[in-house]
Amino acid sequence: MNVLLGVTGGIAAYRGCELVSLALKRGHAVRVIMTANAQRFVGLTSFEALSGQPVMTDTFADPLGHIQWAKWATVAAVAPASANVIGKLACGLADDALTTTLMALPRGRRVVVAPAMNTEMWLNPVVERNLRWLGELGRYDIVAPTEKRLACGDVGPGGLAEPADVLAAIEAGGG
Numbered sequence: 023m024n025v026l027l028g029v030t031g032g033i034a035a036y037r038g039c040e041l042v043s044l045a046l047k048r049g050h051a052v053r054v055i056m057t058a059n060a061q062r063f064v065g066l067t068s069f070e071a072l073s074g075q076p077v078m079t080d081t082f083a084d085p086l087g088h089i090q091w092a093k094w095a096t097v098a099a100v101a102p103a104s105a106n107v108i109g110k111l112a113c114g115l116a117d118d119a120l121t122t123t124l125m126a127l128p129r130g131r132r133v134v135v136a137p138a139m140n141t142e143m144w145l146n147p148v149v150e151r152n153l154r155w156l157g158e159l160g161r162y163d164i165v166a167p168t169e170k171r172l173a174c175g176d177v178g179p180g181g182l183a184e185p186a187d188v189l190a191a192i193e194a195g196g197g
Contacts (some may be wrong), residue, residue, distance in 0.1 A: 024095050099192050112151075
């Protein structure tokens with residue numbers, strides 16, 4: 023299976039490395055797209071070394087790259103998925119390499135969304151609405167965050183689901 027992994031900004035971005043490693047051990051090919059904010063938390067060199075593939079960070083570095091990567095993917099995932107990217111997906115915005123590539127996915131391809139954010143952000147009615155909208159589209163599978171002590175010190179829902187659980191959802195969505 024060809025897994026396209028989007029990594030967004032947040033402290034859980036480093037857990038994307040574990041997800042790449044697990045997917046490769048299961049025999050999947052993985053390509054990674056990182057948002058600018060994700061790069062503030064973990065370097066793209068880590069994902070390149072783990073995946074053996076270049077990391078996409080810029081839509082215009084290769085003007086047709088997002089189309090080629092979208093066609094390559096059997097399934098896509100966004101883990102961690104920030105409130106920002108969830109909102110962009112729910113509203114159909116494509117203003118960076120990740121959202122542009124996801125918008126170009128061929129019909130029928132699934133997108134697994136694994137949110138990770140502060141509890142109050144997770145419980146925000148706008149985020150709840152955006153997730154509901156994604157669910158109504160029939161293309162997005164949401165992997166709910168875990169309840170735990172978060173990096174900010176708060177305790178509650180918002181932690182990224184275990185990478186093994188995210189991978190199980192990816193494998194289920196990849197047909």
